[in-house]
Amino acid sequence: MIRRFFSFFSHVLPALGFAFPAGCATPPSTTPYSQSAEPKYVTVGWNELPTISNADWLAGFNAWKNGCGVLAKQTRWSAVCTDAKALPQDAAKVRAFMQSRLTPISLRNPDGGDQGLITGYYEPVYPGSLTRTAKANVPAYGVPADLITVQLDSLYPELKGKRIRGKLEGKKLVPYPAANDIAESGLSAPVLAWLEDPMDLQFLQVQGSGRVKLDDGREIRLGYADQNGHPYSAIGKWLIAQGELKAEDVSMQSIRAWAVAHPQRTPELLASNPSYVFFRPLPASNDGPPGSLGVPLTPGYSLAVDVKHVPPGSPLLIATTTPDGAALTRVAAAQDTGDAITGQVRADFFFGKGDAAGALAGKMKQRGKLWLLWPKGEALPAL
Numbered sequence: 001m002i003r004r005f006f007s008f009f010s011h012v013l014p015a016l017g018f019a020f021p022a023g024c025a026t027p028p029s030t031t032p033y034s035q036s037a038e039p040k041y042v043t044v045g046w047n048e049l050p051t052i053s054n055a056d057w058l059a060g061f062n063a064w065k066n067g068c069g070v071l072a073k074q075t076r077w078s079a080v081c082t083d084a085k086a087l088p089q090d091a092a093k094v095r096a097f098m099q100s101r102l103t104p105i106s107l108r109n110p111d112g113g114d115q116g117l118i119t120g121y122y123e124p125v126y127p128g129s130l131t132r133t134a135k136a137n138v139p140a141y142g143v144p145a146d147l148i149t150v151q152l153d154s155l156y157p158e159l160k161g162k163r164i165r166g167k168l169e170g171k172k173l174v175p176y177p178a179a180n181d182i183a184e185s186g187l188s189a190p191v192l193a194w195l196e197d198p199m200d201l202q203f204l205q206v207q208g209s210g211r212v213k214l215d216d217g218r219e220i221r222l223g224y225a226d227q228n229g230h231p232y233s234a235i236g237k238w239l240i241a242q243g244e245l246k247a248e249d250v251s252m253q254s255i256r257a258w259a260v261a262h263p264q265r266t267p268e269l270l271a272s273n274p275s276y277v278f279f280r281p282l283p284a285s286n287d288g289p290p291g292s293l294g295v296p297l298t299p300g301y302s303l304a305v306d307v308k309h310v311p312p313g314s315p316l317l318i319a320t321t322t323p324d325g326a327a328l329t330r331v332a333a334a335q336d337t338g339d340a341i342t343g344q345v346r347a348d349f350f351f352g353k354g355d356a357a358g359a360l361a362g363k364m365k366q367r368g369k370l371w372l373l374w375p376k377g378e379a380l381p382a383l
Contacts, residue, residue, distance in 0.1 A: 040108035040344065041372070041380055046099050049371060050319050050329045054091035060331025061087075061094045063301035064315040067293050067335055071313045076378040098331070102373040104317065105380070107309065107344045116345025118320040120364030121207055121304065122357035123289050125219065126200040128193045128212040136194040138201050140212070143226045143278045144189035147176060165229030176228040178274035183267070192222055192279055199259050202235065202270055203252060205277035208338070209289040211353070221282035223289060230274035232339070238272035252362030288350070291336030299352030304336035309344045310372060311381055312337065318347060320368025323360060331373070345370055 052060075061084070068081035080101050087097055108114050129136035146167045152159040166173045177185070183198070193212040195201050204210045208224040236250040244262075245254055259266045282289070287296035291304070293312050303316060310316065312334055319329045328349075341348050347370060351357035374380065 040110065040112060042106040042108055042114075044104050044106050044371070046104055049104055049317055052095075052317070052330055054095075056330035057095045057098075058089065058091045059298075060301050060315070060333070061098065062089075063298035063335075064313075064331065064333040066298065067295045067313040067333055070293055070295065076375050077313070080375055098315070098373065101376060102315070103376050105372040105374055107370045107372055109343070109345055114345060114369050115367050116343060116347075116370065118318070118347050118349055118364065118366045118368035120349045120351050120361035122351045122361040123353040124200075124204060124207055124210040124358055125213050125354050126195055126197070126204065126210065128195045128200075129214060130193060130220070132191075132194050136196050138195040138198050139186070139191040140193045140195055140201060140204065140222060141182075141187055141278050142190035142192050142280060144187050146188070147226060147228070147278070148173060149226065165227065175230070177276075178228070178230050179276040180267075180271035180274065182228070182276050183270065189278070192281055193220060198266060198270060199256055202273070203256075204279075205275070208277065209279075209282075219284075221284065221289070222279040223282045224277060225280035226278045228274075228276040228278075230276065232275040233273045235269055235273050238269060252358065288352070291350075292338075293335040295335060297335055297350045298333070299350060299357065301330065301332045302335045302350040303332045304338050304341050304348035304350070305334045306342050306344070306346055307334075307337045308342075310334045310370075315373040316347075317371040317373060318349070318368060319370075320349075320366045323363035323366070328366075328368075 065081070065084050068077070068084060071077040072081040083101070084097065087093055106114055107116075109116065127136070128140075132139075144167075148166055148168060150164050150166075150173070152162040152164065164173075166175050168174075177187075195204070195212065204222070209222060211219040211221050213219050236245070236255055239245040239255065239258060240247050240250065244258060259269060262269075285296070288299060288302070289297055291297045291302060292307075303318065305312075305316075314334045316332055316334055317330070318332050319327075322328050332349075336348070336350070338348065345368075347368070349361075349364060351361045351364075372380075
């Protein structure tokens with residue numbers, strides 16, 4: 001979200017050596033469009049694309065159009081966005097408009113293959129409190145005042161997009177405490193909410209955003225603000241290394257079940273991941289959380305992508321399956337990103353809010369294809 005949520009499988013699968021593009025939400029990537037990875041784009045005809053239902057045409061178009069407040073500032077999208085706003089809510093007219101104004105471009109891996117990894121993420125809702133109680137005693141911290149972030153390109157332009165984080169000890173910048181140190185010693189930082197389970201905090205950090213449900217039924221929204229600078233290490237990888245889970249059985253659900261069965265080892269599990277995310281409060285809203293594009297994500301129609309290969313805000317066509325094998329083919333919008341979402345044919349599918357969405361997101365690790373829908377006559381940035 002305003003970082004891009006971390007997808008659970010985005011981190012676990014690459015860490016385990018799965019043969020997928022290594023895979024959101026750290027802060028929005030500032031890396032420029034890159035030619036070093038040799039992205040491949042293959043222009044195709046609309047008649048070569050899979051069939052999309054009228055409902056998915058309309059919903060995907062509306063999700064993409066929500067980002068036009070940002071896109072319209074770009075010359076390549078200005079006229080398309082202006083004309084899109086005038087369209088009626090009619091699937092046939094939307095389909096005709098997109099087919100007349102946009103060119104489908106098949107995203108390909110460096111080896112020319114058109115299949116990639118599609119994972120899922122969601123907005124979790126966890127019980128908690130605004131004050132510490134005997135039950136709710138796990139702090140979700142805001143950004144500490146002593147956290148220092150250095151954009152390295154301010155000193156070395158060739159390091160554009162690179163940054164380091166730490167804190168000052170005297171005149172020396174030293175690493176910020178790791179997650180285990182924070183859990184044991186606490187921080188001098190604002191506590192935005194108190195959660196009831198350390199696993200809830202871990203998964204909240206993995207997703208990058210979420211809600212805390214209070215006893216009176218109200219929900220407060222938290223979004224990614226910053227991170228302690230330590231690399232993410234998938235806790236599922238630790239469970240496999242310990243012989244506690246098999247690689248094919250790793251999911252959010254299986255990890256939580258293990259933690260419930262082994263509460264005495266949960267601190268050891270969490271200590272295996274030194275990364276720690278700090279949050280910021282978000283305004284009360286029924287909208288989806290904000291993605292890195294700065295607009296609310298639309299459940300089922302927003303994607304996190306690698307912005308080195310897919311320009312932010314672009315519409316895409318995605319063809320994949322859900323964890324139960326059902327076809328998932330629709331127009332969606334590239335409105336989010338994340339450190340773990342890397343590769344040309346790579347996306348994280350936003351399922352929405354709550355437990356039902358989490359059940360799908362936690363198991364999503366499907367093969368799929370992506371087509372970038374690009375304004376006709378416009379050169380791709382990476383080319």
